[in-house]
Amino acid sequence: MTTAQYRRIVLKLSGEALSGDQGYGIEPQVIQSIAAQVREVAELGVEVAVVVGGGNIWRGKVGSEMGMDRATADYMGMLATIMNSLALQDSLEKGGIPTRVQTSIEMRQVAEPYIRRKAIRHLEKKRVVIFAAGTGNPYFSTDTTAALRAAEIEAEVILMAKNNVDGVYSDDPKMNKEAEKYTEISYMQMLNKGLGVMDSTASSLCMDNDIKLIVFSIMEKGNIKRVVQGEPIGTMIRGNK
Numbered sequence: 001m002t003t004a005q006y007r008r009i010v011l012k013l014s015g016e017a018l019s020g021d022q023g024y025g026i027e028p029q030v031i032q033s034i035a036a037q038v039r040e041v042a043e044l045g046v047e048v049a050v051v052v053g054g055g056n057i058w059r060g061k062v063g064s065e066m067g068m069d070r071a072t073a074d075y076m077g078m079l080a081t082i083m084n085s086l087a088l089q090d091s092l093e094k095g096g097i098p099t100r101v102q103t104s105i106e107m108r109q110v111a112e113p114y115i116r117r118k119a120i121r122h123l124e125k126k127r128v129v130i131f132a133a134g135t136g137n138p139y140f141s142t143d144t145t146a147a148l149r150a151a152e153i154e155a156e157v158i159l160m161a162k163n164n165v166d167g168v169y170s171d172d173p174k175m176n177k178e179a180e181k182y183t184e185i186s187y188m189q190m191l192n193k194g195l196g197v198m199d200s201t202a203s204s205l206c207m208d209n210d211i212k213l214i215v216f217s218i219m220e221k222g223n224i225k226r227v228v229q230g231e232p233i234g235t236m237i238r239g240n241k
């Protein structure tokens with residue numbers, strides 16, 4: 001059996017990944033399938049932290065485009081990530097994986113507040129840690145949260161699980177049949193080519209702190225484990241070459 005290539009990872013799940021075909025809300029079967037995939041990785045002995053988005057419920061930018069105050073709309077987005085995180089925790093624990101949710105906005109009746117050293121301790125004890133409520137600050141994204149938390153907990157890699165694409169392409173593969181899939185690309189190339197993998201704040205954080213990013217599809221069962229075992233199924237983004 002191939003062993004895991006990483007000791008500690010951050011898995012970034014967009015809100016959409018939890019919504020299945022509907023594109024909104026939470027689809028329990030989809031969450032169960034993701035939880036089963038996370039379990040496979042945890043059982044390899046890999047320490048798993050998860051950052052969950054909220055776009056399946058609410059995005060701050062959409063609210064602000066409808067005339068809402070941007071910061072207020074962003075706080076609503078952060079609250080959406082907490083709902084998703086609790087749903088994922090429920091599925092993981094039903095599958096026998098001890099899980100802690102830590103929120104960047106205090107909500108002590110619901111989850112622990114984010115405390116870096118405590119999060120590391122949970123990981124060392126092989127508990128899955130879900131980081132909810134983004135960075136706790138408006139005007140940021142959960143991609144930036146993944147980069148920030150990965151740097152803080154010294155994760156070796158961010159696994160960016162996608163439900164609509166299986167890697168990074170030179171162009172939108174749905175619109176352009178000639179679009180080429182990259183196996184590996186640098187952050188600098190990604191930024192220069194304007195590839196919309198993650199926002200610039202998140203990519204700068206990854207680049208400056210030398211954090212690898214792997215973009216792959218979560219739609220195929222077992223893919224998280226494949227990536228963790230080093231199979232080149234998606235696109236690896238790294239350093240500055």
Ligand code: UDP
Nearest residue numbers: 015053054055060074077134135140141142
């Ligand atoms: N958000 C925020 N600060 C953060 C993280 C998230 O304000 O640090 C808000 C923002 O409004 C965002 C929403 O939460 O639109 C949901 O997060 P995101 O869009 O990153 O979710 P995803 O696209 O991954 O589902």
